[in-house]
Amino acid sequence: MQSEHNMKACGIVHKYGDNVDTDVIIPARYLNSSDPKELAKKCMEDIDADFVNRVKLGDIMVANKNFGCGSSREHAPIAIKASGISCVIAETFARIFYRNAINIGLPIIECPEAAKQISAGDQVEIDFDSGMIYDRTTGKEFKGQAFPEFMQQIIRAEGLINYINQKQEN
Amino acid sequence: MTQKILAAHAGLESVEAGQLIEADLDMVLANDITGPVAIHEVAKLNKKTVFDKDKVALVPDHFAPNKDIKSAEHCKCVREYAKEHGITNYFEVGQMGIEHALLPEKGLVVAGDTCIGADSHTCTYGALGAFSTGVGSTDMGAGMITGKAWFKVPSAIRFILTGKLGKWVSGKDVILHIIGMIGVDGALYRSMEFAGDGVANLTMDDRFTIANMAIEAGAKNGIFPVDEKTIEYIKERSTKPYHVFCADEDAVYDETYTIDLSSLKPTVAFPHLPENTKTVEEAGDIKIDQVVIGSCTNGRISDIRAAAKVLEGRKVADGVRAIVIPATQAIYLQAMEEGLLKTFIEAGCIVSTPTCGPCLGGHMGILAAGERAVSTTNRNFVGRMGHTESEVYLASPAVAAASAVTGKISEPSELGL
Numbered sequence: 001m002q003s004e005h006n007m008k009a010c011g012i013v014h015k016y017g018d019n020v021d022t023d024v025i026i027p028a029r030y031l032n033s034s035d036p037k038e039l040a041k042k043c044m045e046d047i048d049a050d051f052v053n054r055v056k057l058g059d060i061m062v063a064n065k066n067f068g069c070g071s072s073r074e075h076a077p078i079a080i081k082a083s084g085i086s087c088v089i090a091e092t093f094a095r096i097f098y099r100n101a102i103n104i105g106l107p108i109i110e111c112p113e114a115a116k117q118i119s120a121g122d123q124v125e126i127d128f129d130s131g132m133i134y135d136r137t138t139g140k141e142f143k144g145q146a147f148p149e150f151m152q153q154i155i156r157a158e159g160l161i162n163y164i165n166q167k168q169e170n
Numbered sequence: 171m172t173q174k175i176l177a178a179h180a181g182l183e184s185v186e187a188g189q190l191i192e193a194d195l196d197m198v199l200a201n202d203i204t205g206p207v208a209i210h211e212v213a214k215l216n217k218k219t220v221f222d223k224d225k226v227a228l229v230p231d232h233f234a235p236n237k238d239i240k241s242a243e244h245c246k247c248v249r250e251y252a253k254e255h256g257i258t259n260y261f262e263v264g265q266m267g268i269e270h271a272l273l274p275e276k277g278l279v280v281a282g283d284t285c286i287g288a289d290s291h292t293c294t295y296g297a298l299g300a301f302s303t304g305v306g307s308t309d310m311g312a313g314m315i316t317g318k319a320w321f322k323v324p325s326a327i328r329f330i331l332t333g334k335l336g337k338w339v340s341g342k343d344v345i346l347h348i349i350g351m352i353g354v355d356g357a358l359y360r361s362m363e364f365a366g367d368g369v370a371n372l373t374m375d376d377r378f379t380i381a382n383m384a385i386e387a388g389a390k391n392g393i394f395p396v397d398e399k400t401i402e403y404i405k406e407r408s409t410k411p412y413h414v415f416c417a418d419e420d421a422v423y424d425e426t427y428t429i430d431l432s433s434l435k436p437t438v439a440f441p442h443l444p445e446n447t448k449t450v451e452e453a454g455d456i457k458i459d460q461v462v463i464g465s466c467t468n469g470r471i472s473d474i475r476a477a478a479k480v481l482e483g484r485k486v487a488d489g490v491r492a493i494v495i496p497a498t499q500a501i502y503l504q505a506m507e508e509g510l511l512k513t514f515i516e517a518g519c520i521v522s523t524p525t526c527g528p529c530l531g532g533h534m535g536i537l538a539a540g541e542r543a544v545s546t547t548n549r550n551f552v553g554r555m556g557h558t559e560s561e562v563y564l565a566s567p568a569v570a571a572a573s574a575v576t577g578k579i580s581e582p583s584e585l586g587l
Contacts, residue, residue, distance in 0.1 A: 028530035032240035066355035072290040074306035100306035
């Protein structure tokens, strides 16, 4: 489970390959809704129809390079977050997905070693403060790339909207 | 070139790759899919008013004309927001077109601008020598209210274009060739800058098509130098002041590729990634069920003309559905006046009002299991145009039109053209 106080995530891994695009994360045929709960029911449907049945609150998604490529639909990170996923680890993220995830408060970490070595079904724990990723199944540890201070501020504010409000109040 | 535009909009002398900056925005765009999410988000902001009602564009084009009740509610949400906030550049069905064809046509983006849009193909306006990039709804909403956005300054890859395209070879073949060469993450987080004397031989429509698909290589933006063709295009359409930025002689690039335009051949991207490119010659015998000619990538007048030239006096093959979608009302009208719509209808095509519809599997031509389409759109991911077991082959309007005639992936030369 992810706790907002100590910024940790812990869960079972769902593993995917290269170039997971936003059309398979949330197919456009479902974009006539913007309700997170409705979107979550269709998350990953076109590449992993059973994902929505398997996923449990706090689980972790791990993928290889260019995760979230394709369209700018914010519905993609919204669907992943609302499905219960507490963090996405990938070798690299497509840039719009990267921004969107931070802006809506879905934690993501770039870590090529973790992306390669963590397997589906592993129990993984992440400490966001240190950027450390612990694979409790294999005992391996990985150091994820830390966010620049500016992005950490957005994440701490739980998204861009709160960040802007806080900045204007100051 | 990108770095210079960003520096100017951040009030800085210069910027360098990796630097985080906050830049002033000249245009902020959303559509009927991304707009409602942005509108919902900005309702949580303390400041409610838009930063400049002339610098926001709202275009219902994806699931418009409304494809179902939920889409109708989304379009209504955008319409009511535009009315409430006095958004100058709201385009209702009847005036609207596919956003990335419409904004340049209306003169809303010019050289030197910095522009964000909640649509990944916002990178299209790089053809005008603007910095333009796709963002999500929250970024768009924040930009619409504050007039600013944060960027990590990208490094750049340079593509030096030389020579001239051959007959029936277009901007689409150029960008498909490049994506095939560098891959769908080949330009990830970076800027694709086009240069070289071959640029002068590309039409503005070709440049829009090339910049449009920069995102398909993972790029933050694609950008062309400004030349006489750019200035002429802008002056005909806009009264906005434009600013010409040039890349420094000693500018630093991560990589440089040189591409001889005359060596390129009609190219097609096989399922399910835009990087899976082959020349049409190498494609083999691929039978098809549907052809789509249109989209923000290839729905401009030269695209429609190229398709009409191939289809003139010919018939769409039995068993093939050919759907032609001019990208804006102005293009539609021009195609009508030039007699191109008659050519399409006589050939057995249908001609639709502007919409993104089939490109993203929304409406106006969805594929069933096992069906194949040749499409002038920009993505061929699993399920992009319909069933997960359908297939999309990306190609130019000329190749799509030739394929409609033969019923398999073909180029115009196979028809004796």
